[in-house]
Amino acid sequence: MSEEAAAISSAAPSVAPSETRHVPGEGGIWVLIGGDLVLFSVLFIVFLTMRAEQLPLFEQGRAQLNQGWGLVNTLLMLSSSWFVATAIRAARLQLAGVVARCFGAALACGAGFVVVKFFEYGEKISAGLTLTTNDFFMLYFIYTGIHLIHVTIGMGVLTFLVSYSRSGGFTGDKMRNLESGASFWHLVDLLWIVLFALLYLLGGA
């Protein structure tokens, strides 16, 4: 295992030669990722506009969120992205066992994220804070809800990748499919990082 780990880290700067710059995954996945970023950009602008109109209410809403849960989820997302990136590196070295285990670990992080969200929602709802409480909590539930749908879809992709990668032979189309799935999971992570900053951290006038 330590030999494998050393091999992976030595292969880390796996930048392709400068003339043939490598785009991860197939071209089409970037239609989906770019498109999703368009949706979330609109959502983020909506949030900032509404926040500017009702600053005290949004400040108060942010203070009612549990930064601890948010931080745990951020760490889970970042770890899962690291596992996914490691899985891709291991795939380039044809280490089928490591690839499957890393995707499995990323999947476990995703499941942890869902469990934390479950408790967080429960905490809010039992405190009487729901979708209809005010505009801050409307956006909080809707945005984290839309993101949670992405997490669920991403976990479906990771589950597929775990069984898909067991048989090894990472070349051509198979490598391309692994990269497509991994790119989607990185999108899920990226969106959470921005959501965490917007909902839990953004303060001041």
Next chain:
Amino acid sequence: MDRFSEYLARDVGVAKALAWSGMALVVSLVITQGFLMGFIPPPSPALSAEELAQIFIDRKIGIRIGTLIQCICYSFWGTWAISIVVCMRRMERGIPVLTYASIANAGGAWVFFLLMPITWAMIAFRPETMDPKFIQIMNDYVWFIFILSWPPFAFFMIFIAVAIFRDHNVPTIYPRWVAFFNLWCAVLISPAALIEFVKTGPFAYDGLISFWFIYIVFFGWIMVMSVCTLRALTRAAERVKAETAGNAGGVLRPAT
């Protein structure tokens, strides 16, 4: 040109007409719902029943003419969807599961399209004597039918995507990015479910996300798929023509 290619050319011609009918649907939507009825964007769900009734009294002639055109042009949903389904059929070997699922889906989803103009026409039939409360309920009903009925349409998008991923043709009938585009649209129209909860703001049925964003994505999807389908049909006809030309002996061809 032999007889088989002749038949195929005619079939492709009909299929292309069906693909164009999707464009006609979108154009009719802009003309009728936009200009004749003034329902782009919808009247706010926060309006009082009396204010809403007055809108229907003022615009009743435009609404009657608009719904008349809509009943014809919204039927094009069914014809348009079939132009995609015939392409899907050529992607599937063995049991054409996704093709069957899509035919059933397209046939059912068509009902929601027609229920909208029919309900609007009923409101505009006698808006002066109708209780404003009824008008309010019926008007909400139209928008709920239109926006909350997103799942069958999302399923159709997913079926198209899966069919493209499993396409055995080389090159594939639709380019592969079309599959990802369909998946994206399926995810994007899902916030439609939120209109149940709010009457103002971006997720109300006249809001930035639940109306504008979803409308543009959905009808943009129809336009993009029409163009892609027209191109796919042209390529299919060319391919068969090239094959039959290079196959002068007439082997590998169905009996004509």
